[in-house]
Amino acid sequence: MQENLPNNLLRSGKDCATIYMENGRLCVHIGCVLPRMPDGIPAGDRGTMQGGRIMKKKICSILLAAALALTVTACGSSGGSTDGSTQAVTTRSESKTDKDTLVILGAENWQASLSPLKHTSTMMLHAEAIALEHLLVMDEKTQEPQPNLATEWSYDDSQTVLTVKLREGVKFHDGSDFTAEDAAASCEAYSSSQNVSGSWWADELKCKVIDDYTFTITPASGKPLGSLVNMLCSTPIMSADDLADPENTLDKRYNGTGPYKMVSFENDTATYELFDDYWGTLPKIKKIEYKYVADATTRLSALQSGEADVIERVDSDAVSVLESDSNIVVDKFLTTECKHLIPKFKMPPMNEKLVRKAIAYAIDYDGIVNDIFGGYAEKADSFISSTIWGYKAVGGVGEYDPEKAAECLKEAGYENGEGLPELNIYTSVGFYPKTKEYYEYIAACLQAVGINCKVVPLDTSSWGDVLYEETPCYMIDCGWQPSGIEPELKLNSWYAAGRISHYEPTAELQDIMDRFATETDPDKRKQILQDEYLPALAEEMPDIPIIKSMTIFGVRSNVKGLEYTSGADYIFTNVTKE
Numbered sequence: 001m002q003e004n005l006p007n008n009l010l011r012s013g014k015d016c017a018t019i020y021m022e023n024g025r026l027c028v029h030i031g032c033v034l035p036r037m038p039d040g041i042p043a044g045d046r047g048t049m050q051g052g053r054i055m056k057k058k059i060c061s062i063l064l065a066a067a068l069a070l071t072v073t074a075c076g077s078s079g080g081s082t083d084g085s086t087q088a089v090t091t092r093s094e095s096k097t098d099k100d101t102l103v104i105l106g107a108e109n110w111q112a113s114l115s116p117l118k119h120t121s122t123m124m125l126h127a128e129a130i131a132l133e134h135l136l137v138m139d140e141k142t143q144e145p146q147p148n149l150a151t152e153w154s155y156d157d158s159q160t161v162l163t164v165k166l167r168e169g170v171k172f173h174d175g176s177d178f179t180a181e182d183a184a185a186s187c188e189a190y191s192s193s194q195n196v197s198g199s200w201w202a203d204e205l206k207c208k209v210i211d212d213y214t215f216t217i218t219p220a221s222g223k224p225l226g227s228l229v230n231m232l233c234s235t236p237i238m239s240a241d242d243l244a245d246p247e248n249t250l251d252k253r254y255n256g257t258g259p260y261k262m263v264s265f266e267n268d269t270a271t272y273e274l275f276d277d278y279w280g281t282l283p284k285i286k287k288i289e290y291k292y293v294a295d296a297t298t299r300l301s302a303l304q305s306g307e308a309d310v311i312e313r314v315d316s317d318a319v320s321v322l323e324s325d326s327n328i329v330v331d332k333f334l335t336t337e338c339k340h341l342i343p344k345f346k347m348p349p350m351n352e353k354l355v356r357k358a359i360a361y362a363i364d365y366d367g368i369v370n371d372i373f374g375g376y377a378e379k380a381d382s383f384i385s386s387t388i389w390g391y392k393a394v395g396g397v398g399e400y401d402p403e404k405a406a407e408c409l410k411e412a413g414y415e416n417g418e419g420l421p422e423l424n425i426y427t428s429v430g431f432y433p434k435t436k437e438y439y440e441y442i443a444a445c446l447q448a449v450g451i452n453c454k455v456v457p458l459d460t461s462s463w464g465d466v467l468y469e470e471t472p473c474y475m476i477d478c479g480w481q482p483s484g485i486e487p488e489l490k491l492n493s494w495y496a497a498g499r500i501s502h503y504e505p506t507a508e509l510q511d512i513m514d515r516f517a518t519e520t521d522p523d524k525r526k527q528i529l530q531d532e533y534l535p536a537l538a539e540e541m542p543d544i545p546i547i548k549s550m551t552i553f554g555v556r557s558n559v560k561g562l563e564y565t566s567g568a569d570y571i572f573t574n575v576t577k578e
Contacts, residue, residue, distance in 0.1 A: 095556050096306040099577050100286040105293045105302060107313040109460050110268055115250035116236045117195040125483045127290055129569040130272055132236040132256035135183060138485055140566050143389045145233050149257065159224040159520045166213040170279045172239050173261035180215040185240040187217055199493040202227060202517040226519045227488035234484035259283055268292040283572045303328065303554045314552040315433040316376040322554050329555045332376060335568045336385050337481035337549040345502045346470040349420065354412035356541040361405035362449045363442055365398045368547060372438045376552060380545030383537045387566040389485045392530040396538040397545055405449045417450025426456050426473040428463035439477060470502050483567035487529060495542055503542040512536050
């Protein structure tokens with residue numbers, strides 16, 4: 001496409017970025033962000049680094065801004081990139097969406113079923129949160145649960161039976177009454193090990209209906225469940241009738257109690273309208289269209305042209321360009337999301353602790369934050385995000401030390417990487433911006449200490465197929481962004497025996513996990529987490545936290561009052577469009 005480039009060409013960074021005319025269109029081509037050389041690499045070895053040159057954020061921003069001022073159109077096919085890279089954005093324009101409608105473009109694909117029981121996808125968590133409610137809501141400032149569909153809750157003396165009283169006069173979108181039968185059925189189904197949603201829970205729940213608006217919850221094990229009350233802030237409430245006939249209901253639509261009801265789902269678009277019988281205060285926006293658009297360039301273009309009101313997962317390279325547009329507001333903040341490198345323990349040598357620690361020490365975390373994400377992230381310093389209840393930084397996490405990496409390899413019997421197989425990292429190129437780039441960076445860091453490694457990019461569907469498999473990869477990337485701030489949302493679903501990595505906890509770690517799981521006193525529970533659980537994970541390194549993500553939304557400036565939870569769920573209560 002760039003053969004015989006004309007004279008009206010602007011080039012920067014030695015092929016890093018290029019602006020040129022093609023078929024009467026002004027195009028911008030931006031090369032990959034490649035890793036800066038980790039410290040300690042001899043000049044003669046730099047040819048082994050994946051790639052070559054570094055694209056500087058400032059230069060890219062200047063080029064993108066220049067292109068934008070001249071009516072830039074997307075370069076390449078409409079299929080475009082699915083890894084979040086920014087090639088071009090469209091010119092500024094007034095909003096083209098209806099004043100009473102909010103159009104949101106998501107970056108993850110819809111799965112085969114809409115059922116909350118069958119997925120943990122971030123976009124689908126956002127989608128169900130538009131229509132479905134929880135028994136409790138988390139006050140994220142105080143980190144304490146507050147009433148919602150439930151008005152009262154209390155434990156018995158044994159701390160095993162939780163009695164919950166419900167709000168009366170609440171209706172589902174199909175017109176049926178919300179009762180204790182629905183709440184009980186939802187809690188049992190969502191915590192069941194037979195469903196994907198059950199991966200969040202440390203124990204299954206057994207519920208008993210007392211009357212129309214009262215029921216009890218008891219862990220199936222008969223032991224106290226410390227996370228129970230907080231988890232009720234993340235458990236969507238569904239109709240008992242829908243749960244009894246999921247193929248004709250749950251799989252196809254959301255039937256909740258929230259202020260918006262789903263009225264259609266087709267062509268990768270979920271459409272919601274105000275529910276007039278909502279028990280609370282209705283938002284002002286009458287209609288929401290939530291669309292899946294894989295291509296990052298297409299999402300940017302739609303926002304710039306006014307065809308979308310909100311877009312998710314804005315690439316860090318595009319932030320300065322969007323901020324220069326008076327019609328766009330960029331919302332960026334740390335969420336519950338962390339990105340991790342997951343060793344597959346069934347693939348030796350990933351079952352060796354010293355090898356995992358060598359990998360962790362070999363990674364230049366600051367380099368990833370600055371060179372790949374342009375500062376729009378923070379290096380991980382714990383196994384949970386700083387927005388999660390009970391967070392505490394722990395030593396050994398996010399520590400870049402190539403000398404310690406070399407020492408670990410030597411102690412493990414793999415001095416300078418000798419004897420190690422070529423390790424592959426399976427990555428998704430659909431979920432998160434720059435996934436391929438930062439894992440190429442990681443591969444280069446590992447190569448620098450003698451660990452031969454290659455990155456295997458997968459599309460979203462293929463990546464999902466291998467996430468829970470024991471083989472064939474040695475490591476797989478994974479992001480974690482639950483819709484609540486209870487740490488058990490990750491800790492149990494990742495580290496319990498047989499989960500994502502197929503890690504088998506040590507006896508010491510299992511004891512800590514059991515005590516944490518059964519402690520209902522919040523202060524004692526937090527002490528176990530901070531003083532024992534997180535340090536034990538740092539010693540074992542069952543996964544390698546990489547960065548705390550900064551979620552970036554692009555929002556049209558005429559959209560006022562949009563807020564978000566720490567899980568990046570939308571809060572539409574005060575939204576208006578001017």
